[in-house]
Amino acid sequence: MADETPFILSQYGSLKELEKFARELPKIELHAHLNGSLSPETLQYLVDIKKEEKPHLTNFKIPKKRLDTINEFFLIFDFIYQLTDDEETVAYITEAVIRDFHKDGVKYLELRSTPRKNESKGMTGESYVRAIISTIQKFPSSECDIIVRLILSISRKDSLEEAMETADLAIKYKKAGVVGVDLCSDPSRGHIDNVKPAFVKAKSHGLKVTLHFGEIESNMLEHASMLTIPPDRVGHATYLDPYSRDYILSNKLPIEICMTSNVTCNTVKDYNEHHIKSFLSMEHPCCLGVSVSAVTPPSF
Template sequence: MVTSSTLDLSEFCVQLPKIELHAHINGSISPKTMHQLRELKKHKYPELADFVVPEQLDRISDFFPLFKFIYKLTDDEEAIAIATRNVIDEFAKDGVRYLELRTTPRRNEDTGMTKESYLKSVLDVINEPRKENIIVRLIVSIDRRNTLEEAFETVDLAVKFRTQNIVGIDLCGDVHQGSFEHLRPAFDKARTEGFYVTLHFNEVVENMVEAPNLLSFGPDRLGHATLLDEPTRQTIYSNRIPIEICMTSNVISKTVKTFEDHHVKDLLVENHPFVLCTDDKGVFFSDLSNEYAICSTTFKMTRDQLFETSLHSIDAIFGGSELKSQLKQQWQEWHQANAHAFN
């Protein structure tokens, strides 16, 4: 029999059934998939032969230029399908049982890819039958740099394909550009259409001024919520808004100094709902099981606490009560079958 003494923390975190709710497709492309796509594209983009993901970033603004290279790897429907399929498979192998991917529809005039064909390619893969025990849904992202017209276009595409497992709309992109208030009418339409909404929130000091506007919208979840003044904290806590926590992303992007300084410690103390996530596992080289291991090691969490963290994450998914009940039953069955790993 395997006991907790022989099942080390990293292996336990892989086997633990997990929920992933903050994963950008293009940022989640693994080095192995990047190599596969680079071989596919190097005849068209010879410069990709020398493309290497940096091992560290000096500041969050250094993160976004990486994507001009990644977008070359995924500049047509075939490539984005390969990337999406591999990302899903990798999450499944890491013990993720429910996954909400997110992406901003893109067009590429050179390849003829449209925003609609991009989105359709992603959804075709998400809805493929698969042997792995994983449920996949899609959140469609609106980039902060978008015009209002582009934002409405994104919402309209989500409406068009909503029956293909699109569950929500996201505000994402370079935190130093654009504003939510300018794009808010598109989010109002998304809410009217019945979509859940998650917003990247207060990642840097410059974002804090718009916090009241974002919270007045009534988001269903918040991404990061790194910096909270007292009024903002009280609003989030009193409304029990779940926070998508991405520890490695925050530390590497230097929006948080160290793991020990990470604001998830406050959520643990306050028993506020949060979900451990990866953000961009390909760029930051950190699977979800690693995020659980980091959180456990940093804040001395027991295996029971890790299981409870994963179990409570189910309440934050963009899904109905029936699906949540089914997932919770699956989690409890796993716990019973693996009771030895908690001893």
């Protein structure tokens, strides 16, 4: 008679032991948005210290676990950006996020973030980047053994001038730990061709390129242009046209897979139907995102 003991019990003894095993397993994290990886504790701390200046932030409610559309996700970022609006706070969240990933067993971490400005606080895109880098340079240490690198993100909504500024910052701080550039933000807005020269320039200076790719079905119209950069990795790859699918498979282009984010943002129906299955069945290189935040979809 076949053993009908549930897999978790037969292999790990209990769900608690499985969680312990998963946390202790050494990991890499390649798709971690800085402002999208804040824990509930970090968010609450920031609300508490900013509430006198911005009392409306106390009305923020933890969103439901499953969003109706991916667009709702970016409203969460709008709230978070109001909290992380100066260099001191940016440095604080950088250290908090690194320590949270370290607790999850991550040994190599690539954070990513768009250089943000706030004239009222004197924060420039460059001072934003420096605040992150100066914090990253504290690690690894005997207290927290983790290697951290930085990817600078270019928003799909950016003008070409803004995109080139980010590419120039990435080039300038390459020796300080910036390893690449990313295309990010609301996939329903903007077009790769508007900012593409910035990626070409960054790549010509030896930086790597990763692109949020095929998050929604309409993005497939951009894929052919994206692949001419060409990227070194792509994120999500939820919707693929035949050409881009063949390109990714034939070139063994690694995919950053964020299962929790995909299901939470409702771009994938559920875990049973997740597209990672087809890639793993073909032994295609994939990297799973690690969940550290219970508030925002992790590693989006």
